[in-house]
Amino acid sequence: xxxxxxxxxxxxxxxxxxxxxxxxxxxxHLTGARQRVLGALVSLCxxxxxxxxxxxxxxxxxxxxxxRNATLASAPTARADRxxxxxxxxxxxxxxxxxxxxxxxxxxxxxxxSLFGMVRLGDRIPAYRLSGDATVPxxxxxxxxxxxxxPDAMAEEVGRGLLMDLRxxxxxxxxxxxxxxxxxxxxxxxxxxxxxxxxxxxxxxxATKGRIVRALLEDGADPRTPSALAGHLERLGWTVExxxxxxxxxxxxxxxxxx
Numbered sequence: 106x107x108x109x110x111x112x113x114x115x116x117x118x119x120x121x122x123x124x125x126x127x128x129x130x131x132x133x134h135l136t137g138a139r140q141r142v143l144g145a146l147v148s149l150c151x152x153x154x155x156x157x158x159x160x161x162x163x164x165x166x167x168x169x170x171x172x173r174n175a176t177l178a179s180a181p182t183a184r185a186d187r188x189x190x191x192x193x194x195x196x197x198x199x200x201x202x203x204x205x206x207x208x209x210x211x212x213x214x215x216x217x218x219s220l221f222g223m224v225r226l227g228d229r230i231p232a233y234r235l236s237g238d239a240t241v242p243x244x245x246x247x248x249x250x251x252x253x254x255x256p257d258a259m260a261e262e263v264g265r266g267l268l269m270d271l272r273x274x275x276x277x278x279x280x281x282x283x284x285x286x287x288x289x290x291x292x293x294x295x296x297x298x299x300x301x302x303x304x305x306x307x308x309x310x311x312a313t314k315g316r317i318v319r320a321l322l323e324d325g326a327d328p329r330t331p332s333a334l335a336g337h338l339e340r341l342g343w344t345v346e347x348x349x350x351x352x353x354x355x356x357x358x359x360x361x362x363x364x
Contacts, residue, residue: 106213106266106267106268106269106327106328106329106334107213107215107262107263107266107267107268107269108213108214108215108269108271108318108321109215109216109217109223109268109269109270109271109272110193110214110215110216110217110271110272110314110318111193111216111217111271111272111273111275111276112189112216112217112218112219112276113189113190113191113193113194114191114236115190115191116188116189116190116232116233116234117183117187117188117189117190117232118173118180118181118188118231118232119180119181119182119183119187119188119231119232120181121181122181122182122183122229123181123182123229124178124179124180124181124182124231125143125177125178125179125180125182125229125230125231126229127139127140127143129228129229130221130224130228130229130230131215131223131224131225131227131228132222132223132224132258132262134254134257134258134261135221135222135223135254135255135258137254138222138250138251138253138254139220139221139222141244141250142219142220142221142235142241142244142247142250143177143178143220145241145242145243145244146174146177146220146233146235146241146244147174147175147176147177147178148243149174149241149242149243150171150172150174150175151175154168154171154172154175156242157171157174158171160239160240160241160242161174161234161235161236161239162236162239163234167234170234171234173231173232173233173234174233174234174235177220177231177233180231180232181231182229182230182231183229183230184226184227184228184229185216185224185225185226185227185228185229185230186199186200186210186226186227187200188230188231188232189216191311192308192311192312192315193311193312193314193315194315195312195315196311196312196313196314196315196316196319197315197316197318197319198315198319199226202319202322202323203323205325206319206322206323206325209322209325210226210322211225211226211227213322214226214318214322215262217237217272217276217279217280218230219235219236219237219239219247219251220233220235222251222254222255222258222279223255223258223259223262235247236275237275237276237278237279238275248275248278248279251279251280252278252279252280255279255280256280256283259280259282260283260286263282263286263289265289266289266327266329267289267290267291267327267328267329267330267331267333267334268282268286268289268290268291268354269291269293269334270282270290270291270292270293270354271293271314271317271318281353282353282354284352286354287350287351287352287353287354288330288350288354289330289331289354290331290353290354290355291331291334291335291354291355291356291357292353292354292355292356292357293314293317293356293357293359294310294356294357294358294359295309295310295313295314295358295359295361296358296359296360296361297309297310297361297362298360298361298362299362303360309361313359313361317338317343317359320341321337321338321341324337324341331347331354331355331357332347332355334357335347335357338357338359343359343361344359344360344361345357345358345359345360346358346360
């Protein structure tokens with residue numbers, strides 16, 4: 106099973122550690138695309154900080170993030186599971202997983218990244234700022250780069266196993282599984298139900314996704330189909346509604362009434 110997460114907007118900047126080594130990251134097929142995105146971002150932030158702030162959607166109080174991007178090639182790195190922060194990652198809390206669950210996390214969890222395409226939790230990366238909807242001078246739309254680079258690499262990563270897709274819509278646009286993978290794809294959405302009305306509440310949607318991933322990693326199950334995943338989530342205590350099979354896979358709605 107491959108569990109695909111979105112990145113976090115906020116990131117914890119490592120204070121020390123080795124500098125970035127693109128060759129050491131997972132999915133070596135992406136090295137060329139990573140070099141292009143990294144080079145364009147560093148050039149923009151080092152040569153024209155004012156324009157970089159506009160491109161990156163940063164306020165005047167966030168100009169330190171431009172300076173941080175300018176030094177990405179030499180900045181300290183840490184494991185991705187320590188760099189990505191926020192509600193989902195707080196709920197997942199990789200550091201407090203059991204030893205067995207940590208081993209599963211290293212094998213089964215990946216994070217979509219605007220800068221690196223996709224990384225594993227053990228990959229060493231610097232803290233960076235680059236949104237998935239950014240268009241970088243000299244590069245173009247970041248999403249377009251990854252739409253071209255990711256398909257072969259992701260098909261290899263998924264293999265014959267189940268893909269549990271927890272990405273937000275922005276990052277889902279980087280790569281969409283083709284019809285040949287449809288039977289292996291479970292896209293998970295979290296809905297909050299109150300007074301008969303259902304809605305997606307961003308903060309709690311992320312927290313629930315983090316808790317779901319944590320529970321699956323601790324439990325150790327390795328479902329092979331969307332329906333098997335739905336049944337397993339129900340055994341773990343969630344209410345799950347299974348959508349119809351489509352060319353894009355099957356959507357699983359996890360319905361929660363308490364936040």
